Amino acid sequence: QQPVQSPQAVILREGEDAVINCSSSKALYSVHWYRQKHGEAPVFLMILLKGGEQKGHDKISASFNEKKQQSSLYLTASQLSYSGTYFCGTDPTSNTGKLIFGQGTTLQVKP
Amino acid sequence: NAGVTQTPKFRVLKTGQSMTLLCAQDMNHEYMYWYRQDPGMGLRLIHYSVGEGTTAKGEVPDGYNVSRLKKQNFLLGLESAAPSQTSVYFCASEERKFQLTSTDTQYFGPGTRLTVL
Numbered sequence: 575q576q577p578v579q580s581p582q583a584v585i586l587r588e589g590e591d592a593v594i595n596c597s598s599s600k601a602l603y604s605v606h607w608y609r610q611k612h613g614e615a616p617v618f619l620m621i622l623l624k625g626g627e628q629k630g631h632d633k634i635s636a637s638f639n640e641k642k643q644q645s646s647l648y649l650t651a652s653q654l655s656y657s658g659t660y661f662c663g664t665d666p667t668s669n670t671g672k673l674i675f676g677q678g679t680t681l682q683v684k685p
Numbered sequence: 686n687a688g689v690t691q692t693p694k695f696r697v698l699k700t701g702q703s704m705t706l707l708c709a710q711d712m713n714h715e716y717m718y719w720y721r722q723d724p725g726m727g728l729r730l731i732h733y734s735v736g737e738g739t740t741a742k743g744e745v746p747d748g749y750n751v752s753r754l755k756k757q758n759f760l761l762g763l764e765s766a767a768p769s770q771t772s773v774y775f776c777a778s779e780e781r782k783f784q785l786t787s788t789d790t791q792y793f794g795p796g797t798r799l800t801v802l
Binding site (some may be wrong): 576606614615616617618621661663668670671672673674675676678 | 716718725726727728729730733735741743744775779781789790791792793794795796
């Protein structure tokens with residue numbers, strides 16, 4: 575079952591904040607976040623493992639609530655370079671590598 | 686390090702033709718993956734491999750075969766191409782040994798754009 579991402583698209587001005595959510599109907603061991611720019615390959619942002627951890631990466635951070643089977647990606651003080659499509663990938667196990675990706679959230683940051 | 690490379694970058698096939706997509710990685714990674722990406726569908730796993738000589742089915746394996754004869758290469762084959770296989774194909778590799786850790790990363794290749802007429 576594909577995780578559901580929300581919103582599907584968001585438009586921001588530089589400096590504004592955004593939150594992208596990823597919800598699964600299945601219990602999860604890990605959530606993986608990627609960003610893809612148009613015509614390019616996805617680029618890894620971060621992994622969150624079971625245990626309800628939060629991680630940060632410059633001004634991009636994420637949380638994982640395993641009880642709610644949800645993860646959220648937080649982009650603060652957005653920059654033009656943040657534009658792209660964000661995907662979450664979910665895995666119910668710890669060792670197969672079989673990620674199921676959401677449909678993506680398109681983020682556009684305007685000057 | 687070239688990272689993950691894919692050959693070819695573009696290809697047009699006629700229905701019923703066959704072809705092989707090559708993925709190569711120079712990072713000595715154990716895990717390798719083949720995904721397809723269609724508009725509005727995100728990435729879907731076709732097949733994957735957890736080591737040399739091993740392969741396993743992913744989410745959408747029908748119509749595809751794979752082989753991992755060498756650790757650095759992962760081949761994706763289409764025996765009889767169909768228009769439904771028109772897509773962008775991405776290969777990825779990952780170092781993980783067995784248990785996932787918070788530092789594991791899938792590195793993606795640049796993609797192959799395949800059109801089946």
